[in-house]
Amino acid sequence: DAGVIQSPRHEVTEMGQEVTLRCKPISGHDYLFWYRQTMMRGLELLIYFNNNVPIDDSGMPEDRFSAKMPNASFSTLKIQPSEPRDSAVYFCASSLRLAGSTDTQYFGPGTRLTVL
Amino acid sequence: QQQVKQSPQSLIVQKGGISIINCAYENTAFDYFPWYQQFPGKGPALLIAIRPDVSEKKEGRFTISFNKSAKQFSLHIMDSQPGDSATYFCAASYPSGTYKYIFGTGTRLKVLA
Numbered sequence: 001d002a003g004v005i006q007s008p009r010h011e012v013t014e015m016g017q018e019v020t021l022r023c024k025p026i027s028g029h030d031y032l033f034w035y036r037q038t039m040m041r042g043l044e045l046l047i048y049f050n051n052n053v054p055i056d057d058s059g060m061p062e063d064r065f066s067a068k069m070p071n072a073s074f075s076t077l078k079i080q081p082s083e084p085r086d087s088a089v090y091f092c093a094s095s096l097r098l099a100g101s102t103d104t105q106y107f108g109p110g111t112r113l114t115v116l
Numbered sequence: 117q118q119q120v121k122q123s124p125q126s127l128i129v130q131k132g133g134i135s136i137i138n139c140a141y142e143n144t145a146f147d148y149f150p151w152y153q154q155f156p157g158k159g160p161a162l163l164i165a166i167r168p169d170v171s172e173k174k175e176g177r178f179t180i181s182f183n184k185s186a187k188q189f190s191l192h193i194m195d196s197q198p199g200d201s202a203t204y205f206c207a208a209s210y211p212s213g214t215y216k217y218i219f220g221t222g223t224r225l226k227v228l229a
Contacts, residue, residue, distance in 0.1 A: 004159070043160070043205060043219040056216065091159050104150075105217065107159030 004108035006092050012114045018080040021111045024073055025094030033093040033105060034067055034077050043091070047074065050097075082115045089113070120208050122220030129227050135193040137223045142187065146208035150217075151180065151191050154203045163204070164191070195205035197229045 005024040015020055025032050033048040047057040050071045060067070064083070069075040079086055089112050093105040122139045129135045139149075150165035166173045166180045166189065173180045179192040193200055206220040 033174050035192050044219040045216060045218075048216070093159070104165075107152075107161065109157070 004092055004094055004106055006090075006108035008111060009109065010114075011114050012116065013082055014116050015083055015110055016081045018078065019082045019086075019113060019115075021077040021079075021090050021092075021113070023047045023092030023108060024075070025075070026096075027094070028081075029070050029071065029094035029096045029106075030072075031095045031097060031105075032069060032075050034075070034093075035091040035093065035107075037089045037091060037110070038087075046077070079113075082113075084115045087115050089115055117180075120206060120218050120220045122206050122223060124223060125221070126224045127226070129196045129225065131196065131198060131229055133196050133227075133228055135196045135200065135224035135225055135227070136203055137206070137225070138188065139190065139208075139220050140186075140188045141208050141210070141218075144187070145210060146218075149180070149182065149189050150207050150209070151178075152205045152207065152219075154205065154222075156202075160205055189211045193225075196225075198227045198229045201227050203226055 004026055007022045028053050034046040036044050036046055044059055046059045047067045048055055051113045052072060065079055067077045089110045091107050091110045093107045095105045123138050127135060146166055151163045152160035153163040156162040164175050164178050164180055166182050168184050171182050177194045180187045204223045204225060207217045210216045
């Protein structure tokens with residue numbers, strides 16, 4: 001398996017622009033997570049989906065952030081309008097919940113976002 | 117109650133030494149405690165994990181020690197190698213119904229050759 005795929009790997013944009021980050025989870029996985037990583041706040045869970053349905057978006061910082069999962073193989077995280085404080089590395093992770101098994105989240109390589 | 121406190125923030129160890137990273141939590145509802153390893157430019161990857169019904173788990177040179185009464189757990193890396201140089205995150209997971217991780221702030225480990 002190719003693992004979790006994220007695109008783009010790097011994004012540089014100007015304040016006020018719309019940014020869309022993309023994620024393809026591991027085939028067959030039923031959970032998808034979006035995280036943000038910064039030096040100050042570490043790894044923060046933004047939102048997660050189960051079977052394409054958003055379960056918990058309490059970590060989404062504000063209305064400028066939105067996430068969708070139109071099908072089992074694709075998810076997007078959108079920031080509109082972007083601000084310099086959104087600069088961070090955004091990770092997508094996926095997992096498969098099996099009864100009686102341990103939870104392993106598989107992370108993608110991340111998208112490094114820089115908002116000027 | 118939702119925090120997982122991790123220390124130290126950074127750690128330098130000589131090759132062959134023991135690296136120890138500590139984490140503490142407050143919420144007794146957490147039921148799964150993984151450690152993730154992250155190399156520069158990569159996403160975190162699961163290293164080892166433990167559930168609170170055991171006090172220790174060992175996989176190769178990596179050991180988790182778990183103290184349920186103290187609400188603390190730690191990662192021990194025996195015979196540390198330069199290839200172990202990475203950032204290590206502890207995490208705690210809520211029970212199956214919510215399936216959320218709370219991550220510690222990370223420990224940057226450097227193993228000197």
